[in-house]
Amino acid sequence: MIRLARLRFSHFVSSLPFLLGGMVAARLPVLNEFFISLFNVLPTLLLLLGGAFCMVYGRQREVVLLALLYIGYFLLDIQVDHFREHGQVRSDAVLVFHLICLLLPALYTLYGCWQERSHLLQDLFARALVLLAVGAVALGLARRYPQGIADWLVQVHWPALHGSWMSLAQLSYGMFLVAFIALLVQYLRLPRPLHAAQLVGLLGLLWMLPQVFILPHALQVMSSMVMLVLVAAVAHEAYQMAFRDELTGLPGRRALNERLQRLGRDYVIVMVDVDHFKKFNDTHGHDVGDQVLRLVASLLRKVGGGGKAYRYGGEEFTLLFPGKSLEQCMPHMEAVRLAIEQYRMQLRDKQNRPRDDRQGKQHRTGKSANEVSVTVSMGAAERQAQQRRPQEVIKEADNALYSAKAAGRNCIRSAAQRRGAVRVVVDGD
Known part of the structure; x- marks a missing residue:
């Protein structure tokens, strides 16, 4: 049951500034060398330090989300580096890019709606198993039918719904729409900072992916910001657990x-x-x-x-x-x-x-x-x-x-x- 009285803008306070700041920074034509170096290592630092912080508070869902985002960032970074060094994309760039644009929001939503269980190691194992299974199937199909999979991904399946503004494949936008609805329903049913952060992070991914090969720093900056959004939300909830009474909502x-x-x-x-x-x-x-x-x-x-x-x-x-x-x-x-x-x-x-x-x-x-x-x-x-x-x-x-x-x-x-x-x-x- 949805209760509008429980919806609060404060749930988004720890997330929206990172999203907006990342969009501004990614659009800058030139970044200081310090910030370039920072954003090159920040995703790895957030995976390690942020993942450890999430594990301390038993947030295995966010640990796997951080790992998923890092895998997507790593695969795209390989493609972007090749494009910058040689002035052209790799032969598998179309297939890899569109697979990531489809699977990233799908898995992001799956893990975002997958509630934590009491058995930490079993829960992490189950989530990792799903990730490995999906990755293995995608890799197997991509190697066996590379051109067929690529053509199917970029195909316009519903011409009446296609718009000239679409920078991604039509299937990707459909998946993002399903993901947004699922995460929005989750937040409305159980409003909390982590669920708000997942919504904001999804919007960050939707903004980032079309800009990966266009803006020079979009991938590094926005990947860092989306991962930082999740870690900040865990810290926000940890603060609430310590300083706010769960039953009444009053400060404790x-x-x-x-x-x-x-x-x-x-x-x-x-x-x-x-x-x-x-x-x-x-x-x-x-x-x-x-x-x-x-x-x-x-x-x-x-x-x-x-x-x-x-x-x-x-x-x-x-x-x-x-x-x-x-x-x-x-x-x-x-x-x-x-x-x-x-x-x-x-x-x-x-x-x-x-x-x-x-x-x-x-x-x-x-x-x-x-x-x-x-x-x-x-x-x-x-x-x-x-x-x-x-x-x-x-x-x-x-x-x-x-x-x-x-x-x-x-x-x-x-x-x-x-x-x-x-x-x-x-x-x-």
């Missing part, structure tokens, strides 16, 4: 700790806890509990006043307001607390679940026996002379959160209010 505790090190003199920290979450989880099940956490996270993400939400752990969240006082933050905290309290959540079976958000909103307008709501308690603390370190402020916010729970939950308590209540009790004693 490690991201919060990093941000706490760069705070100024004034800030407010708010600890947020979902009321009676364990009881709710035990009653309705863990799947519904996960929905509740995602709901709370989505509403906390909308907090105003310059605040930012983090997943602290379990059913606890943190709101951070840099450069603010407690008085300035209180209205925004109350607004988000009220939004969570007023939100009505419908418990439905997956078979009866609305197909889109509009139907879901219509269901939420009326009351239902399966309707539930959740509330949160909040404890807030701002930096004081007595609490200079962020961890001390967090401890104060935690104590204020316990005070909010003791006061009946679904409310906000500040550290100052808690200290005032303690003084009243002490004085009364």
Whole structure:
């Protein structure tokens, strides 16, 4: 099921700059000697170092994609070098070029849609076996029927669909179209930076292949950029794994700790806890509990006043307001607390679940026996002379959160209010 809310431009942030930069650099008539030397060795470096980096994170799919791109680059580089040295192409250039233009997008899509398995070595062996089998068949046919295969590849199979702008064989464009649709569907079904990078890389190959014998640096530059796109996407996802909570999409505790090190003199920290979450989880099940956490996270993400939400752990969240006082933050905290309290959540079976958000909103307008709501308690603390370190402020916010729970939950308590209540009790004693 495709959910447009999960599609983000940020998935393409690590990929598009390399593609655009590669297109610009490849079109330059002259490159500095340093960059010429760099792009001559960069594909090999990316295969070795980038492949090792992908293996560390268990991304065997990207390892094989890098190997596939390098094989294509290597075979085309042989043809291009001969063309530059002798002023004419090799006798097998037409056959090799059009075979690569057909098989490269086909295998790129096959491996791009081939999900990783838990057994790393077995998965790599299976992918390598497919690559060897396809390569062996292509090599065997090319050696036995070189002219027949070449004529079939360059033949216009569908005259009505042929255009004068086509620089590649018609079959190649058909394969690129199938590849683009397959990778696009994969991204729409499961939006993630790696799937976005595969789409961008495919576009880079489509742009590169017609320019191989025309632009002097197109092959080296764009092959490097497409491989770099994949490695950068692996790094992007590795960062998300470390700093972003997978369930809610909020920055995680490690991201919060990093941000706490760069705070100024004034800030407010708010600890947020979902009321009676364990009881709710035990009653309705863990799947519904996960929905509740995602709901709370989505509403906390909308907090105003310059605040930012983090997943602290379990059913606890943190709101951070840099450069603010407690008085300035209180209205925004109350607004988000009220939004969570007023939100009505419908418990439905997956078979009866609305197909889109509009139907879901219509269901939420009326009351239902399966309707539930959740509330949160909040404890807030701002930096004081007595609490200079962020961890001390967090401890104060935690104590204020316990005070909010003791006061009946679904409310906000500040550290100052808690200290005032303690003084009243002490004085009364």
